[in-house]
Amino acid sequence: MRSSLYPRLAMQSIRNNRRFYIPYILALLGDVAAIYIMSALCRDPGVKNMTPGRPNGYMYVSVFMSIGQVIAFLFSAIFVLYINGFLMKQRKKELGLYNILGMGKGHIAVVLTIETVYISVLGIGGGIVTGLIFHKLVSLILHQMLGMPVPLGFYISWDGMAWTAALFLFLLGVTLLVNLNKVRVSKPIELLRGGNVGEREPKTKWFMTLLGIVTLGAGYYIAVTTRTGVDAIVTYFLAVGLVIIGTYCLFTAVSIFILKALRKNKKFYYQTGHFIGVSGMLYRMKQNAVGLANICILCTMVMVMLSGTLSLYLGTANAVHEQYPGDVNISVSYFPQPVAGEEDWRPFDPDAMLAAQTGFIESQGFHVENVRTSCRMGFGAGKVSDGVYTTDRFNDTAKGGIVMITVITEANYTATTGETLGLAPGEVAAYGVRGDTLTIRWTVDAVGTELGESSFPIAKHLSRNPAFDPQITELVTIVVPDDAAINDIWAKQAEVYPDDYSSMRWLSYLDVNAAEEELEELQTRYYDAIEDGSFYEGTGSWKRCIWNLRSEGEADAYGLAGGFLFLGLFLGFIFLLATVLMIYYKQISEGYEDKDRFEIMQKVGLSRGEVKRSIHSQILMVFFLPIVVASIHIAFDFNMVEKLLTLFYIHNTTLTALCTLGTVLVFFIAYGIVYAMTARTYYKIVER
Amino acid sequence: MPILQVSDLKKIYTTRFGGQQVQALTSVNFAVEPGEYVAIMGESGSGKTTLLNILAALDKPTSGQVLLDGKNIVAIKEKDIAAFRRDHLGFVFQDFNLLDTFSIQDNILLPLVLAGKTYKEMEKRLLPLARRLGIDALLKKYPYEVSGGQKQRVAVARALITGPRIVLADEPTGALDSKATDSLLNLFDQINGEGQTILMVTHSTKAASHAKRVMFIRDGEVFHQIYKGVSSTEEMYQKISDTLTLLAAGGEEDA
Numbered sequence: 029m030r031s032s033l034y035p036r037l038a039m040q041s042i043r044n045n046r047r048f049y050i051p052y053i054l055a056l057l058g059d060v061a062a063i064y065i066m067s068a069l070c071r072d073p074g075v076k077n078m079t080p081g082r083p084n085g086y087m088y089v090s091v092f093m094s095i096g097q098v099i100a101f102l103f104s105a106i107f108v109l110y111i112n113g114f115l116m117k118q119r120k121k122e123l124g125l126y127n128i129l130g131m132g133k134g135h136i137a138v139v140l141t142i143e144t145v146y147i148s149v150l151g152i153g154g155g156i157v158t159g160l161i162f163h164k165l166v167s168l169i170l171h172q173m174l175g176m177p178v179p180l181g182f183y184i185s186w187d188g189m190a191w192t193a194a195l196f197l198f199l200l201g202v203t204l205l206v207n208l209n210k211v212r213v214s215k216p217i218e219l220l221r222g223g224n225v226g227e228r229e230p231k232t233k234w235f236m237t238l239l240g241i242v243t244l245g246a247g248y249y250i251a252v253t254t255r256t257g258v259d260a261i262v263t264y265f266l267a268v269g270l271v272i273i274g275t276y277c278l279f280t281a282v283s284i285f286i287l288k289a290l291r292k293n294k295k296f297y298y299q300t301g302h303f304i305g306v307s308g309m310l311y312r313m314k315q316n317a318v319g320l321a322n323i324c325i326l327c328t329m330v331m332v333m334l335s336g337t338l339s340l341y342l343g344t345a346n347a348v349h350e351q352y353p354g355d356v357n358i359s360v361s362y363f364p365q366p367v368a369g370e371e372d373w374r375p376f377d378p379d380a381m382l383a384a385q386t387g388f389i390e391s392q393g394f395h396v397e398n399v400r401t402s403c404r405m406g407f408g409a410g411k412v413s414d415g416v417y418t419t420d421r422f423n424d425t426a427k428g429g430i431v432m433i434t435v436i437t438e439a440n441y442t443a444t445t446g447e448t449l450g451l452a453p454g455e456v457a458a459y460g461v462r463g464d465t466l467t468i469r470w471t472v473d474a475v476g477t478e479l480g481e482s483s484f485p486i487a488k489h490l491s492r493n494p495a496f497d498p499q500i501t502e503l504v505t506i507v508v509p510d511d512a513a514i515n516d517i518w519a520k521q522a523e524v525y526p527d528d529y530s531s532m533r534w535l536s537y538l539d540v541n542a543a544e545e546e547l548e549e550l551q552t553r554y555y556d557a558i559e560d561g562s563f564y565e566g567t568g569s570w571k572r573c574i575w576n577l578r579s580e581g582e583a584d585a586y587g588l589a590g591g592f593l594f595l596g597l598f599l600g601f602i603f604l605l606a607t608v609l610m611i612y613y614k615q616i617s618e619g620y621e622d623k624d625r626f627e628i629m630q631k632v633g634l635s636r637g638e639v640k641r642s643i644h645s646q647i648l649m650v651f652f653l654p655i656v657v658a659s660i661h662i663a664f665d666f667n668m669v670e671k672l673l674t675l676f677y678i679h680n681t682t683l684t685a686l687c688t689l690g691t692v693l694v695f696f697i698a699y700g701i702v703y704a705m706t707a708r709t710y711y712k713i714v715e716r
Numbered sequence: 717m718p719i720l721q722v723s724d725l726k727k728i729y730t731t732r733f734g735g736q737q738v739q740a741l742t743s744v745n746f747a748v749e750p751g752e753y754v755a756i757m758g759e760s761g762s763g764k765t766t767l768l769n770i771l772a773a774l775d776k777p778t779s780g781q782v783l784l785d786g787k788n789i790v791a792i793k794e795k796d797i798a799a800f801r802r803d804h805l806g807f808v809f810q811d812f813n814l815l816d817t818f819s820i821q822d823n824i825l826l827p828l829v830l831a832g833k834t835y836k837e838m839e840k841r842l843l844p845l846a847r848r849l850g851i852d853a854l855l856k857k858y859p860y861e862v863s864g865g866q867k868q869r870v871a872v873a874r875a876l877i878t879g880p881r882i883v884l885a886d887e888p889t890g891a892l893d894s895k896a897t898d899s900l901l902n903l904f905d906q907i908n909g910e911g912q913t914i915l916m917v918t919h920s921t922k923a924a925s926h927a928k929r930v931m932f933i934r935d936g937e938v939f940h941q942i943y944k945g946v947s948s949t950e951e952m953y954q955k956i957s958d959t960l961t962l963l964a965a966g967g968e969e970d971a
Contacts, residue, residue: 298829311816631809632830633801635797635798
């Protein structure tokens with residue numbers, strides 16, 4: 029008899045508190061499912077076997093998923109503990125009543141334990157079942173994203189299941205211990221009284237207000253002034269840290285500072301809407317500041333992740349085409365003049381090289397079309413000012429740091445962009461430079477011997493970089509009219525960098541109408557063919573000749589971008605789940621607190637309509653504040669994300685901006701839906 | 717003309733399940749003249765709270781009329797009720813019903829803010845009133861910083877600030893100690909002396925003994941009433957006690 033009482037009580041209390049427990053269990057279920065899917069994807073052997081022995085996107089996914097699992101679990105842990113704290117606060121009264129009605133603390137502990145068992149069975153069991161079902165779907169989406177063939181069969185990862193279950197059992201065990209400890213140390217009368225302790229008016233915290241403004245300003249400043257991708261990597265976490273601190277201060281201190289200032293303005297304050305709103309917000313901010321800051325930071329993370337990974341994924345096609353304009357891309361490094369230590373030098377003959385290459389491909393039964401060739405070179409220089417550079421890289425005058433100057437011919441520019449520039453001899457077109465002329469001071473590096481300077485009138489400023497590289501340093505690209513001009517610049521830099529001069533690169537892009545496998549076969553046969561020394565006969569002197577297939581670059585790039593996007597979507601899903609639930613629980617707890625206040629106001633003469641309007645505006649403010657602030661964060665963060673993306677050859681500002689705007693828009697809509705749904709619960713509580 | 721005229725007021729509650737009917741008010745008739753100070757007494761369940769809720773326009777009667785200055789408040793449209801209550805009635809509750817999020821000053825000003833008055837006018841009304849009620853030193857404080865008696869004075873100030881036709885008080889001394897009770901009742905005497913009409917619902921013989929007239933309600937009807945006339949508060953106290961004893965005895969006879 030007695031032993032059946034506890035499970036019944038436990039079941040009953042979950043059922044009675046279903047308004048709190050159902051979302052909690054659902055969230056748990058979602059987290060468990062997500063983590064199971066991630067761990068199953070890490071382990072799924074079916075996928076690995078699909079493409080044996082070749083680096084592919086799956087490799088990235090596997091790595092990303094193992095990292096993602098850890099992040100997702102840490103996050104779930106924080107989140108579950110947060111919700112648990114909220115649940116226990118709401119249930120204090122019930123537990124106090126049990127205690128006063130004669131249940132010992134030991135008995136309460138038994139009930140709580142049985143409750144945890146029920147929740148575990150529902151949450152973890154249900155989560156794993158959900159995970160099993162959705163794993164297949166997710167895996168299909170993933171393969172689609174990576175551009176890989178779809179695997180057959182249905183994979184169940186027993187390891188993943190055990191691992192996921194163990195993690196969450198541990199987590200729920202911890203929450204149980206926390207709850208038991210709370211019951212142990214509390215007095216029944218305290219439990220009975222629950223959260224009703226008189227609230228004091230929040231004080232203005234000057235230090236926090238100032239700290240908030242300073243950290244936020246500093247974070248934004250760093251984000252906006254970052255110039256290169258490498259800088260972005262270095263400063264990203266610093267900026268993020270500053271903004272997080274700033275956000276907490278903003279919500280906890282700055283908000284109260286502003287509200288108090290509003291209250292001081294009597295004309296503004298003593299109006300029906302403002303009167304209730306401002307004073308209500310003052311208290312809401314005191315109680316909810318940290319929660320709102322959490323939501324804000326979560327929203328920001330989700331949006332950054334989604335917009336960043338989406339831009340990466342959508343920009344990949346373009347990036348691949350820029351890096352690999354042809355199906356087969358051949359790159360040859362050479363020196364246009366004899367250099368020291370090289371005997372028997374003969375000039376590199378591009379035509380002979382092209383003939384050798386196309387001849388080989390045709391001899392293998394393929395047809396070469398759309399042949400484009402070009403040449404380019406690049407070297408580092410110190411930036412004196414915008415448009416003036418010195419090859420004495422570490423000279424004091426080079427205040428602007430190191431820039432990478434890439435020189436391409438107009439032929440190259442036309443091959444990649446399809447545009448013609450019509451440059452006259454001596455003129456250049458430039459990217460990354462302002463002003464009318466571009467000057468390079470030729471000074472022997474580290475020695476200081478001056479060898480004059482070259483000045484080029486800039487005929488055209490390019491808005492897009494035609495020879496894009498990851499922005500490890502600032503990039504300057506110069507388009508010169510012909511090979512003679514580029515050879516001339518090469519000779520100058522060889523003179524000033526005697527130990528580490530750059531080579532010229534001759535590039536040819538060939539379209540070979542063939543399938544991916546055929547191209548790979550062709551490449552293998554090419555490597556066999558060049559074993560014979562006569563292959564390159566007549567091409568002159570050069571250092572290195574490399575084949576790059578677009579298909580290989582494509583698989584790799586899509587693997588990376590798809591893996592990132594997938595991870596972004598997945599973590600985004602978990603974070604969104606958390607955000608939604610935090611909003612929901614906040615609405616409920618707010619509702620209970622507001623109930624009494626609005627009852628009093630109604631007695632004193634506030635109409636139902638006014639109550640509704642006032643509640644609406646406050647709730648709207650409280651719930652949309654985080655996402656509005658998050659959007660501002662995103663706006664400031666945009667520059668940084670853009671610079672980071674350059675490391676993946678993405679430099680399409682419009683695309684990134686659209687992805688960001690789209691993400692923010694979708695997020696606002698999702699947030700709005702969640703808000704509308706939970707607001708109904710809130711009204712029900714307040715109006716009852 | 718009476719300020720408040722209640723005629724044949726009925727209220728029947730229907731329980732949510734089973735449709736059982738409970739008659740809270742059978743037939744209530746009475747009138748309150750301007751400047752009167754009326755106490756309504758009755759046991760728990762006698763219908764006094766229901767009556768007060770109807771007078772306060774918080775609840776609708778099943779039938780009957782409530783005329784305030786000749787206007788039937790039962791017929792006022794739902795959307796106008798809040799404004800009507802705000803402009804014509806003042807409320808004092810047992811548990812003060814002050815808002816913790818507002819300072820004392822803002823609590824008092826609340827009805828004026830809701831009525832959309834300018835801050836200038838609010839200021840003009842606030843200070844003299846606060847002085848009269850002896851709470852002018854508390855204005856900047858918060859409800860949780862002052863005593864129960866002071867809270868109730870603040871509530872009285874909030875009720876009076878709109879210059880209501882009638883103040884409705886629901887067990888105003890219910891949560892106060894004896895000293896604070898005396899002080900509040902003296903305050904009521906004072907404001908009534910200045911011409912304010914008061915209608916008070918109470919259990920407390922002491923509170924009722926301050927009123928000029930006491931009505932007794934039983935089983936949803938005005939059962940009896942006594943006038944203070946020229947008798948002292950102590951004599952009135954005695955009269956009320958006697959009546960209550962009689963009522964209790966009568967109640968048993970009925971049962």
